[in-house]
Amino acid sequence: MLPITEQENPNTARIDEVSTLEALRLINNEDKSVAEAVQQVLPQIAEATDAIIERLKNGGRLFYAGTGTSGRLGVLDASEIPPTYGVSYDLVQGIIAGGYDALYKASEASEDNKEAGAEDLIARGVTAADSVIGLTASGRTPYTIGAVRYAKSIGCFTACIACVPDSEITNTVDIAIVPVVGPEVITGSTRMKAGTAQKMVLNMISTVAMIRLGYVKGNLMTHLKPSNEKLRERSDRIRSRLGK
Known part of the structure; x- marks a missing residue:
């Protein structure tokens, strides 16, 4: 069976035939479900956030690892923390498959390299004191799974933000955050609802962490x-x- 992020959405099956306003209404209606999906996983978000805060208080850092849209969202969140809260750019770091060039041009092939996920963490000097969050809408991206597996093997706290329950990454990390947003408006376009859910969760984690650290x-x-x-x-x- 296809993962839910790849299934067709019956609510938008005729989106190519309707007016602009109706197409926008269909998208908006689907987006309304995202906050509700995130609400369902608040306990897991809180548990992960508390674990991350504890590590940050003891000199650790927070890393996001992902590919494509998920990776870009991690880099976005990490890049906003230093100017907003006056902390070092090393404290929260976003790692994206294919490097920073992948922020503005597609680098899909890099998603399939499981070893690269671990290698990119090693290059950043990740240690057991740190926390690593894997970002993957499908929960099965090799690069991201490789990153969190390596992180867990050296003693990091690990979490994931995925949108498919009981996926490979959710069975790998210490805490799985899985807002199930359902099929996308455009089949498989996880930059939409899944991406919105990931952005919301990242906002929550990093914001509450900075609050608890006294900023x-x-x-x-x-x-x-x-x-x-x-x-x-x-x-x-x-x-x-x-x-x-």
Whole structure:
């Protein structure tokens, strides 16, 4: 049986025949289910986040490993953490199959190299003190599985964000986060609902981790790097709000 991320969605079987507005409505209706799917796995997200925070407090780092859209989302989340919270760029790192060139051009063949996943972690100097999250919508991407298997073998905390239950990666990691969003609007296009779910979960994990590490007061980013005019103005507002 095909994994759910590859199955056809009966709700959008005629999306090529309807008006623009109706096509948008169909997509929007499917997107509404994503937050509900994420809600169902909040306990697993919390468990993984607490384990990651504990490692970060003790000098560890957080790595995301993935391919294609999943890998790009990991790099995106990691790249936003330093300017938002004033931490080192080493603290949260995104690793994508095919290297950073794969951020803007397809590198699908690199997904099939299981050894490369481990090699890329080794190149970053991953140690037992670190946490590694594998990102794969299907749960079966060789590169990502290779990465988390290596990470687990050296004592890292491992988790995954996948959208297919009981997949190879979910049976490999310490904690599996599996928001089941169902078939995509366009069959197999996991940049859509699956990607949205992964982005939501990444936002949750990294944001709560930074809160617990003391980089937020109330809901204000107290260690913001004011590197442009907009951020300087925001920094001034935060200082004023905090009475500094």
